[in-house]
Amino acid sequence: MANTYTTPKIVTLEEKILVGFSTEMSLMDNKTQELWKGFRQRSKEIANRSSDDFISLQEYPVDYFKAFSPANRFVKWACVEVEDLEFIPEKMNSLILENGLFAVFNYKGTAKDAQAFFQYIYSEWIPNSDYILDDRPHFEVLGAKYKNNDSNSEEEVWIPIKEK
16 A cells, blocks of 8 residues: 555745634544635635645644544644735635645545555555654645645645654
């Protein structure tokens, strides 16, 4: 299975300023569709975007992966990158994504097929790499090749890491 996935690029991310919606959820109580539906309808209100990409971001508690359970709660964001925080539309929030080291994987396929991909990252790639997970947000960049529920959809998966 490991050879079906590409080796990630190791990238130092520069700080990003994000604006969007966030909500607490778990994998069992998954609110991703509602979150994105609401955000997509209002994303045009964000005037100072620095990119056309959308970002799906997860903020996990420190011990989330140590004692993994689909009932564990985390905060999910539907957001975009902006130039500054001068204008934040009503009921939207901001998040500063701090600079740091990331493993960037390319994923092609549907969200429902992604479980094996993420299992590979967390149970094979990370343990066999020179890195460990860092306690920073994980995110996916949904760019021009992203198509919701399409097997040809492509996105970048950014996993926060630090050297062992």
